[in-house]
Amino acid sequence: MSVTFELQADPRSDLGKGASRRLRRAGKVPAILYGGSQEPVPLSLDQMDLINQMKNEAIYSHVLTLKIGDRTESAVLRDIQRHPFKPTLVHLDFLRVSADRKLRAHIPLHFLNEETCKGVKQQGGVISRTLIEVEISCLPKDLPEFIAIDLADLSVGENIHLSQIALPPGVELVAHTAADSEHDAIVVSVHHGHGEEPASEEEVVES
Numbered sequence: 001m002s003v004t005f006e007l008q009a010d011p012r013s014d015l016g017k018g019a020s021r022r023l024r025r026a027g028k029v030p031a032i033l034y035g036g037s038q039e040p041v042p043l044s045l046d047q048m049d050l051i052n053q054m055k056n057e058a059i060y061s062h063v064l065t066l067k068i069g070d071r072t073e074s075a076v077l078r079d080i081q082r083h084p085f086k087p088t089l090v091h092l093d094f095l096r097v098s099a100d101r102k103l104r105a106h107i108p109l110h111f112l113n114e115e116t117c118k119g120v121k122q123q124g125g126v127i128s129r130t131l132i133e134v135e136i137s138c139l140p141k142d143l144p145e146f147i148a149i150d151l152a153d154l155s156v157g158e159n160i161h162l163s164q165i166a167l168p169p170g171v172e173l174v175a176h177t178a179a180d181s182e183h184d185a186i187v188v189s190v191h192h193g194h195g196e197e198p199a200s201e202e203e204v205v206e207s
Contacts, residue, residue: 003058003145006065007050009033009043020091029089033066033075035096043068043094050089061107063097063140074098074140076105097140104174106133107144111188113152119190125156126193130186134162135174142170149188159189 009031012023020030027047034040043066053059059077066073079093097103109132119125134147147167149160161184162173175183 003056003062004065005053005059005062006067007045007053009045009066009068011068012042012044015042024088024090029092031092031094033068033073033094033096035075036098038096041068045092047089050092051087057108058145061105061143061145063143064094066094076103076143099140102137102139103143104135104137105143106135108133108146109187110146110148112148112150117151117154117190119154119156119158123156123190124193125190127151127188127190129188131188134165134187136167136171137174138171142168144168144171147171151188151190154188154190156190156192159186161186 012019012030014022023030023044024047028044029047029050031043031045032040033043063074063076066075073094074097075094076097077092078095079091081090081092082088083090095103109129111127111129114120114127117125117127120127136144136147138144147165149165151160154160162175163184165173165187167173175185
């Protein structure tokens, strides 16, 4: 992981909905750090700093360094609550991580070669993404920034399932195991565009 993220956080003792509203009016975001064998710690972070750092999608899939006073904590973003119509953050959940303990995280999917995909470029199909992220389990050192899926050879009518994703070493999918085909969801597929009929064999030969 080449990118690092450091977030300045302050402990807070004033709790409750009223206290949270006052924090937000002051440009702060209430948060909680929990997990491990330690007690949960209520925190506050700077709204603008968070918004700027979250412009990089890698922040959602990296182990972050929380600077709390004179100490630091390693954590991942577990949950984000956003305002329903304002571009602001309402609350954050951070989960502590330990180097020797597996963690769960939602990792974005990056689809490669969409424009040159066989089903799109040669067969006039349309790509349909069912999932844009997956939940994985791994040690912090193995946490990937994203998972790439190559669509170059995907034809019209074909799908890529969870079980077909090439995972980095040490990474496992939470929603699918080899013995659990029931949850082997479709991740992405290529289908004919609306109103288009599949070409007949004669049309394929003539073309």
